[in-house]
Amino acid sequence: xxxxxxxxxxxxxxxxxxxxxxxxxxxxxxxxxxxxxxxxxxxxxxxxxxxxxxxxxxxxxxxxxxxxxxxxxxxxxxxxxxxxxxxxxxxxxxxxxxxxxxxxxxxxxxxxxxxxxxxxxxxxxxxxxxxxxxxxxxxxxxxxxxxxxxxxxxxxxxxxxxxxxxxxxxxxxxxxxxxxxxxxxxxxxxxxxxxxxxxxxxxxxxxxxxxxxxxxxxxxxxxxxxxxxxxxxxxxxxxxxxxxxxxxxxxxxxxxxxxxxxxxxxxxxxxxxxxxxxxxxxxxxxxxxxxxxxxxxxxxxxxxxxxx
Amino acid sequence: xxxxxxxxxxxxxxxxxxxxxxxxxxxxxxxxxxxxxxxxxxxxxxxxxxxxxxxxxxxxxxxxxxxxxxxxxxxxxxxxxxxxxxxxxxxxxxxxxxxxxxxxxxxxxxxxxxxxxxxxxxxxxxxxxxxxxxxxxxxxxxxxxxxxxxxxxxxxxxxxxxxxxxxxxxxxxxxxxxxxxxxxxxxxxxxxxxxxxxxxxxxxxxxxxxxxxxxxxxxxxxxxxxxxxxxxxxxxxxxxxxxxxxxxxxxxxxxxxxxxxxxxxxxxxxxxxxxxxxxxxxxxxxxxxxxxxxxxxxxxxxxxxxxxxxxxxxxxxxxxxxxxxxxxxxxxxxxxxxxxxxxxxxxxxxxxxxxxxxxxxxxxxxx
Numbered sequence: 001x002x003x004x005x006x007x008x009x010x011x012x013x014x015x016x017x018x019x020x021x022x023x024x025x026x027x028x029x030x031x032x033x034x035x036x037x038x039x040x041x042x043x044x045x046x047x048x049x050x051x052x053x054x055x056x057x058x059x060x061x062x063x064x065x066x067x068x069x070x071x072x073x074x075x076x077x078x079x080x081x082x083x084x085x086x087x088x089x090x091x092x093x094x095x096x097x098x099x100x101x102x103x104x105x106x107x108x109x110x111x112x113x114x115x116x117x118x119x120x121x122x123x124x125x126x127x128x129x130x131x132x133x134x135x136x137x138x139x140x141x142x143x144x145x146x147x148x149x150x151x152x153x154x155x156x157x158x159x160x161x162x163x164x165x166x167x168x169x170x171x172x173x174x175x176x177x178x179x180x181x182x183x184x185x186x187x188x189x190x191x192x193x194x195x196x197x198x199x200x201x202x203x204x205x206x207x208x209x210x211x212x213x214x215x216x217x218x219x220x221x222x223x224x225x226x227x228x229x230x231x232x233x234x235x236x237x238x239x240x241x242x243x244x245x246x247x248x249x250x251x252x253x254x255x256x257x258x259x260x261x262x263x264x265x266x267x268x269x270x271x272x273x274x275x276x277x278x279x280x281x282x283x284x285x286x287x288x289x290x291x292x293x294x295x296x297x298x299x300x301x302x303x304x305x306x307x308x
Numbered sequence: 309x310x311x312x313x314x315x316x317x318x319x320x321x322x323x324x325x326x327x328x329x330x331x332x333x334x335x336x337x338x339x340x341x342x343x344x345x346x347x348x349x350x351x352x353x354x355x356x357x358x359x360x361x362x363x364x365x366x367x368x369x370x371x372x373x374x375x376x377x378x379x380x381x382x383x384x385x386x387x388x389x390x391x392x393x394x395x396x397x398x399x400x401x402x403x404x405x406x407x408x409x410x411x412x413x414x415x416x417x418x419x420x421x422x423x424x425x426x427x428x429x430x431x432x433x434x435x436x437x438x439x440x441x442x443x444x445x446x447x448x449x450x451x452x453x454x455x456x457x458x459x460x461x462x463x464x465x466x467x468x469x470x471x472x473x474x475x476x477x478x479x480x481x482x483x484x485x486x487x488x489x490x491x492x493x494x495x496x497x498x499x500x501x502x503x504x505x506x507x508x509x510x511x512x513x514x515x516x517x518x519x520x521x522x523x524x525x526x527x528x529x530x531x532x533x534x535x536x537x538x539x540x541x542x543x544x545x546x547x548x549x550x551x552x553x554x555x556x557x558x559x560x561x562x563x564x565x566x567x568x569x570x571x572x573x574x575x576x577x578x579x580x581x582x583x584x585x586x587x588x589x590x591x592x593x594x595x596x597x598x599x600x601x602x603x604x605x606x607x608x609x610x611x612x613x614x615x616x617x618x619x620x621x622x623x624x625x626x627x628x629x630x631x632x633x634x635x636x637x638x639x640x641x642x643x644x645x646x647x648x649x650x651x652x653x654x655x656x657x658x659x660x661x662x663x664x665x666x667x668x669x670x671x672x673x674x675x
Contacts, residue, residue, distance in 0.1 A: 054514050073517055081515035087507040091326040092319060103315030104516035127326075143512070 002029045004063075005151055005182045006051060011060035013046050020046040022206035023060070028151075028199075033173065033183045035193040037288065038203035044186040045084050047203070048153050051184070052081050065150060077105060080149035084156045084186075086140035090129035094120055094139055097128055102146040109148050118142045118172065134165025141172055151182045158192060170196060190288040202292060209295050214288065221294060222286030227267055229254040231279035239274035240267065258283075312518050316526035324530070333495065334534055338488040338542050342481070346550040349381070349476040357439050360397070361407045362388045367414025369450075374409075376446045382476065383442060398428065405429055405439050438615070478553055481546040482636035483609035488538045489571045490629050491600055493531045497579025498596040500527070501670060502589050528576050535568045555643045563639035563648045570655045571632040577662035578628070584669025603629040628658050 006028035013021040021043040028034040036044040049055045051064060053072035062069045065078055088097040098115060102108035115121050118138040123131065128139065137157060144152055154173065158166040173196050176183055187193050193200050194214045201211045210217055229236055232254045240247045240256060243266065247256045256267060264283060271278060324330050359377070363370050377383050388397055388406075398406055408426040416423040427443060504510045513523065546552035555561075582599065586592040604610075606620060607629035613621050624630045635651025638644040 052515055054511060076515060076517055079515075081512070083508055083511045083515065085508050086512065087509055088512070089319060089323060089509065091323045096319065096322060100315060100319050101512075101516060104312055104513075104518045106517075140512075147516075 002031065004028065005030050005032075005065055006034075006184070007061075007063040008047075008051070009061040011047065011050065011062060012058045013043070013050065013055070014058045019206050021050075021057075024201075024203075024206075024208050026201055026208065026211065028182060028184060030150075030182055031177070031180050032198045033177050033185060033196050035185045035187060035197040035200045036203055037187055037190065037193040037200055039188055041205075042203040043206040044188075044203055045155055048155055048184060048186055052079065052083075052153055054083075077147060078150050080144035080147060080152045082137075082140045082144045082152075082154045082157055084159075086137065088128045088136070088139060088143065091127060093125050093127055094131070095124040097139060098142050098146065101143045105147040107148075108146045111142075111146065114142045114145055117175075119168075132165075134161050134168060137161060137165065137169060138172075141169070145176075149181070151184065152176060153184045155186050156188070157185070158187070158189065166192070190292070194288050200288070202288070202295070204292075204296050210291065217288065217291055218286050221291045222288075223290060223294060224257045224259055225286060226284045227254075227256045227258055227264055228282045228284060229256065229267070229271070229278050229280075230282070232271065232276055235274065236271060236276045236278060239270055239276055243270060312522045313526045313529075316518070316523055317529060320526060320530045324534075330496070334488070334492040335537065335541060337491070338484050338538055339545060341484050341487075342542055342545040343549075345480055345484075346477060346545065349480070349550075357382060357405065357442075358384045358386060359405050359407055359439055359443075360386045360388050361409070362390055362392075362394055362397075363409045364390055364411045365409045365413040365415075366390070369414030369417050370409045373446065373450060376450060377443065380442055380446065383439065394428070407443065477546060477550050478641050479612060479637065480610070481542060481552050481554070482640045483607075483633045485539055485542050485568075485640075486571065486607070486629055486633035486636050487604055487609050488542070489535050489568065489632065490575050490603065492534055492538070493572055493575035494579040494582070494596055494600050496531060497527070497576050498583045498592050499589070501580065501583035502587070502592045505583075505587070506589060524576075528572065531576055532569055532572045535572050539564070539568060552641075554640050557643055559645055560639045560643055560648075563645065563652065564636060567632065567635045567639060567648070567652055567655065570652060570659055571636075574628060574632070574655050574659035574662060577659055577666045580666030580670050581662055584666060603627050606630075607633050609633055628655070631655050631658070 004027045006026075008027070009025050011021055011024050012019070024043075024047065026034075036047060038044050046055065050057045050069070051062060053069060053075055057069070064075050067075050069075070089100070092100065095111065095115065098111045102111050112121070112124075115124055118141055120135065120138055120142070123135060128136065131139065141154070141157070144154070157173075158169050161169065170192070173183060173185065185193070185196060197214055199212070200214055200217060201208045202217070203209070210221055212220070230253045233252045234249070236254045237247060237249045240254065244256050244262075246259075247254060249255075258264065258267075264281075268281070324334075361374060363374065374385055378385050388394075394406065394408055406428040408428070410424060410426060413423045413425070425443065425447060427440060429440065504513075543554060547554055578599070579596070582595050583592055586595050606616075606624050607627045608616075608624060609629070613624050613630070616624065631651045631654040635648050635655060638648035638651060
């Protein structure tokens with residue numbers, strides 16, 4: 001079995017009466033992309049900030065790279081962090097910013113190489129304040145790697161980025177994984193967690209409500225795929241409801257959950273036999289979003305800066 | 309091993325060099341103040357108080373008295389023809405300060421007898437009070453009776469000429485330095501801490517081995533460097549353009565350096581306390597202004613404390629800037645080491661108090 005890089009047992013964090021993290025346990029294995037997924041206020045950031053030695057826990061045992069959290073200065077030398085809402089010195093250039101953080105460690109990697117890797121080799125002399133959001137985030141990722149860390153924490157790395165910039169970040173995360181880094185990612189984007197992670201813990205109200213690989217989670221909690229027949233209308237509903245009692249009408253579109261063992265062709269045949277006209281059929285696989293909705297009964301809400 | 313303090317120091321200097329507003333407030337502002345006030349208060353004999361004089365005596369004594377009066381640099385002497393009636397001239401021209409040197413003034417002095425100066429003043433005018441004390445001081449200084457006594461004590465006493473002491477710019481220069489140290493340091497600390505905190509830069513720093521004392525050391529070091537740059541700028545203008553008399557005595561120089569260091573520490577700590585107290589940028593800026601602005605006027609920077617009413621003088625005594633300005637005046641101009649030591653102790657003591665307060669109020673580690 002691959003060694004554990006992070007072990008968390010019974011972690012709690014209280015702010016007065018507010019319980020931000022309510023006794024959670026998890027393990028992150030070496031080389032894994034581990035995601036904490038959840039809506040704002042779920043306790044993800046509090047959790048990772050405790051692991052990053054930025055906050056102190058109210059209770060619980062945490063071991064990082066075999067070290068107890070009290071050895072924070074040793075831990076800090078072996079982890080890299082992209083904090084939530086990352087910012088750097090506005091009046092320093094890209095290169096100066098990265099060198100500043102490299103200068104904080106006794107040993108640091110070559111900053112030019114790092115800047116080429118995040119594709120900022122042509123923006124080295126630009127002031128940080130003049131960069132776009134996506135570029136700033138890439139500077140932040142470069143900064144989090146100056147000490148060649150074993151674990152990289154990325155706290156909401158794509159919040160507020162446009163889809164192109166988001167994909168750039170995803171590429172980098174995959175690349176880091178290939179290089180054998182352990183990655184702890186927090187996000188409130190389901191899609192992001194689904195496509196990047198080896199292992200996901202979904203948090204809600206300070207607790208982990210479900211955990212597993214993305215496939216496992218969807219399989220166990222996602223429910224069946226749904227066929228959407230656009231433009232089938234009332235006639236479609238009449239034709240299908242005897243065989244598919246869960247079928248429902250939304251406007252002129254039909255939503256038909258496909259139970260285990262049933263086939264999509266059954267729907268098509270039924271519609272053809274009844275001579276129902278329709279525009280198109282879409283099969284929607286269950287997503288983490290559905291999982292969340294199903295588990296909590298609440299709509300999943302992203303950050304307010306979410307521009308999508 | 310690379311020093312994290314130096315890495316941070318380098319970043320601090322770069323940030324400063326690219327911030328026009330920081331450069332303006334720290335370097336250009338004191339230069340402008342010095343040039344402005346220098347232009348207003350300097351220039352051979354064109355003092356700020358107009359005094360109208362009728363010299364009925366016209367002896368060597370009276371002439372030398374008027375010369376001394378002019379040499380204070382504080383008084384603009386306008387001679388009035390002796391054939392005119394004094395009261396008529398005053399009424400016709402709405403003059404406020406009028407001095408008559410009666411005939412026989414010089415003769416009486418030469419004979420070691422008492423002599424009277426007649427000063428007609430408008431009591432509602434502020435300048436009258438100041439002029440009165442200047443005339444009194446100049447008169448005392450050339451009073452043959454007093455001179456004999458002092459000649460007995462020491463010969464040096466004579467070279468301690470009054471007109472040097474009275475020059476407004478001598479008084480003003482150390483004040484501008486103190487003011488600059490306060491403004492630059494308090495504002496720098498407040499805005500830097502609030503900005504770094506609100507933009508998450510501290511959070512990023514905390515994820516590295518950089519420790520708060522290292523960060524603070526670098527920032528204080530830079531403020532001290534700025535303090536000395538201001539000193540050189542202000543001195544350069546004061547001494548070369550406006551002929552301010554600054555002591556070159558080694559003890560005075562060392563004391564000035566100590567005061568600049570202690571003052572920087574004090575106002576750095578005060579800035580930390582303000583930034584710790586108020587979290588948002590505008591609020592912190594407002595509080596910084598609310599603290600520094602009154603200090604600027606109540607600490608005796610622009611005019612001597614003695615010119616202020618009693619209750620304002622009491623307020624001035626609890627204002628930290630007063631002690632830095634007084635101390636710098638003692639060490640740079642008056643050569644008063646006893647006074648400078650006292651002020652240095654007060655400034656250092658306050659620095660310790662505010663440093664404790666600032667440390668408690670700005671915890672780096674979050675809850």
